[in-house]
Amino acid sequence: MNELAMLRKAMLRERRDIGISILCGFVAGIAGIGLFSASGYMISQTVFAPPLYTLIVLTSFVKLLGFLRAGSRYGERLFSHRATFSLLSTMRSGFFAKLIPLMPGLLNKKKSGELLARIVGDVESLQFYFLRVAYPPVIVVMVFLATMLFTAVFSLWIAALFVLGMLITAYGVPWLVLLGQRGIYGRVRRQRAELSADVAELLHGFRDLKVYGRLGEREEELRRASARLSVEQGKAAGRLLAGQTLHVFVTFLISWCVLAAGAWLVANGSLAGVFLAMLVMTAQTGFEEAAAMATLPAYKLDSEYAAKRLAETENEADRLPPQPAAELSVEAAVSIKLDEVSFRYRDEWRPVLKGLSLEIPAGSRVAIVGPSGSGKTTVLELLLKLRTASDGRVLLNGRSTLELREDSIWQASNVVLQHSHFFRGTIRENLLLQEGATERLSDEALMLALNKAQLGQKSLDEEVYEKGENLSQGEKQRLALARAMLRSGRLWLLDEPTSSLDYVTERQVLCELLQHAAGDTLILVCHRLTGLEDMDAIVVMEQGQIVEQGTYEELMRRQGYFYELKKIELQMIGEAG
Numbered sequence: 007m008n009e010l011a012m013l014r015k016a017m018l019r020e021r022r023d024i025g026i027s028i029l030c031g032f033v034a035g036i037a038g039i040g041l042f043s044a045s046g047y048m049i050s051q052t053v054f055a056p057p058l059y060t061l062i063v064l065t066s067f068v069k070l071l072g073f074l075r076a077g078s079r080y081g082e083r084l085f086s087h088r089a090t091f092s093l094l095s096t097m098r099s100g101f102f103a104k105l106i107p108l109m110p111g112l113l114n115k116k117k118s119g120e121l122l123a124r125i126v127g128d129v130e131s132l133q134f135y136f137l138r139v140a141y142p143p144v145i146v147v148m149v150f151l152a153t154m155l156f157t158a159v160f161s162l163w164i165a166a167l168f169v170l171g172m173l174i175t176a177y178g179v180p181w182l183v184l185l186g187q188r189g190i191y192g193r194v195r196r197q198r199a200e201l202s203a204d205v206a207e208l209l210h211g212f213r214d215l216k217v218y219g220r221l222g223e224r225e226e227e228l229r230r231a232s233a234r235l236s237v238e239q240g241k242a243a244g245r246l247l248a249g250q251t252l253h254v255f256v257t258f259l260i261s262w263c264v265l266a267a268g269a270w271l272v273a274n275g276s277l278a279g280v281f282l283a284m285l286v287m288t289a290q291t292g293f294e295e296a297a298a299m300a301t302l303p304a305y306k307l308d309s310e311y312a313a314k315r316l317a318e319t320e321n322e323a324d325r326l327p328p329q330p331a332a333e334l335s336v337e338a339a340v341s342i343k344l345d346e347v348s349f350r351y352r353d354e355w356r357p358v359l360k361g362l363s364l365e366i367p368a369g370s371r372v373a374i375v376g377p378s379g380s381g382k383t384t385v386l387e388l389l390l391k392l393r394t395a396s397d398g399r400v401l402l403n404g405r406s407t408l409e410l411r412e413d414s415i416w417q418a419s420n421v422v423l424q425h426s427h428f429f430r431g432t433i434r435e436n437l438l439l440q441e442g443a444t445e446r447l448s449d450e451a452l453m454l455a456l457n458k459a460q461l462g463q464k465s466l467d468e469e470v471y472e473k474g475e476n477l478s479q480g481e482k483q484r485l486a487l488a489r490a491m492l493r494s495g496r497l498w499l500l501d502e503p504t505s506s507l508d509y510v511t512e513r514q515v516l517c518e519l520l521q522h523a524a525g526d527t528l529i530l531v532c533h534r535l536t537g538l539e540d541m542d543a544i545v546v547m548e549q550g551q552i553v554e555q556g557t558y559e560e561l562m563r564r565q566g567y568f569y570e571l572k573k574i575e576l577q578m579i580g581e582a583g
């Protein structure tokens with residue numbers, strides 16, 4: 007199965023540990039069988055009152071086998087688990103590395119909780135591929151061949167019984183388990199993903215659900231999803247148990263057959279009676295070694311299913327084209343040109359941007375305004391190469407973004423998106439998010455940025471909760487602006503960075519920001535029209551198109567769309583006043 011190729015490749019890398027664990031497993035298996043067989047032989051020998059030294063040798067041999075079995079079993083567990091954990095870590099980091107560049111496309115389609123369940127649950131399931139699928143048959147075959155050769159020395163009939171027993175335990179029992187198992191693991195996995203998605207959604211939307219009185223209903227849904235999962239998990243565990251029970255039954259049946267056949271062979275003189283107990287013990291312990299075969303198909307199905315879903319997750323994401331070599335310079339301000347750009351979201355019929363053309367010279371400050379949903383954020387996403395235009399060209403410093411490495415664009419940009427993320431930690435840690443910032447930025451520099459963002463009252467050691475829960479919306483926006491001001495890019499892309507601030511603070515922050523970004527190219531997406539007199543140009547968008555552009559004075563003089571918007575805003579401020 008192709009999906010398991012990554013796992014097999016990782017297993018090759020762990021071949022040393024895998025080799026040692028197979029060797030230890032074989033020695034432990036043989037030592038176990040030897041231990042019980044020698045005990046059986048010793049008990050039979052005592053009937054004939056052998057010389058004391060024979061008993062001493064036999065007891066010492068049994069003890070030695072006991073030590074050997076314990077030691078090699080320890081070695082087997084140690085090396086096989088070490089290999090498994092290395093495999094798991096290789097798989098997890100390999101999967102993450104593949105997933106991270108595909109994340110924006112993927113999060114559009116998957117609920118984050120479901121994605122988390124896949125990443126944790128499915129990758130974890132793959133650890134069983136080595137421990138319970140790939141590894142046991144090797145040990146079982148090796149131990150079985152050795153045991154069969156050993157018994158063949160005493161009786162071909164008994165060796166034939168061993169072959170029959172092995173065929174039943176290696177094929178018959180697993181096949182029966184598999185019959186009942188089909189579908190159960192898929193359902194367990196699906197229901198676990200559903201439950202995780204519901205839990206994540208409940209946690210994210212806890213407050214809204216509470217306020218809208220829907221919390222109880224959601225909790226009830228969660229309880230039902232959890233109960234459904236428990237039922238399926240119970241069924242899966244029951245099947246595994248049934249398989250193991252069946253295996254034990256077959257083991258006893260074969261041992262009884264060996265006893266019966268051995269007794270008959272002893273009666274007709276083809277086998278010395280002293281070996282009978284030994285052969286029965288060999289059968290008993292030999293088949294115990296094959297117990298892992300009963301659960302193998304279930305784990306195999308599970309691993310294959312997990313690998314398939316992981317591969318699907320990767321395939322479902324938008325594939326990114328290979329990265330070009332050209333880089334956007336961080337040294338100089340950036341010029342921007344949108345040339346007849348159209349954009350449509352995947353699976354949407356309606357274009358969000360329609361033949362948009364816009365030129366922004368290096369070092370100028372431009373505001374993009376317009377009603378909600380007119381495509382302002384989409385323009386910023388195209389400039390950041392987070393999305394690719396369906397038609398037309400997006401040029402930075404005269405080069406198409408398609409020819410530029412995306413990480414060089416991000417490096418050269420100081421970005422504040424509508425919803426910035428804050429990590430649990432301190433204000434300092436959240437400011438020092440960028441690479442190499444800890445070495446480059448002193449506490450004084452951080453405080454200066456906080457002051458410019460009108461957050462001077464905050465201390466750098468102040469705690470920030472997960473997602474900035476203990477910060478107001480306005481504080482979050484100012485912290486995001488301070489974080490952007492600590493970067494050294496020459497292109498500023500700001501998406502409504504001050505929408506939650508009061509007019510006075512907004513004015514102060516924007517004033518500081520424009521001073522800080524003097525000489526850089528700056529694009530400010532905003533709804534409020536105050537303070538736009540300082541901008542070099544204002545672009546007015548509506549329904550994915552530019553309906554007006556010019557300086558503040560030009561647009562006011564023209565008395566067009568912007569003028570009407572401004573009039574409405576002034577009226578509203580007046581009324582509010």
Ligand SMILES: Nc1ncnc2c1ncn2[C@@H]1O[C@H](COP(=O)(O)OP(=O)(O)OP(=O)(O)O)[C@@H](O)[C@H]1O
Pocket residue numbers: 114351354358376377378379380381382383384385
């Ligand atoms: N991931 C998406 N998939 C499909 N459609 C989307 C997606 N994101 C945005 N849209 C649609 O694209 C259009 C433009 O969205 P965009 O966020 O660019 O508007 P905007 O002008 O920035 O709005 P606002 O001022 O409310 O932030 C909207 O109609 C929106 O519904």
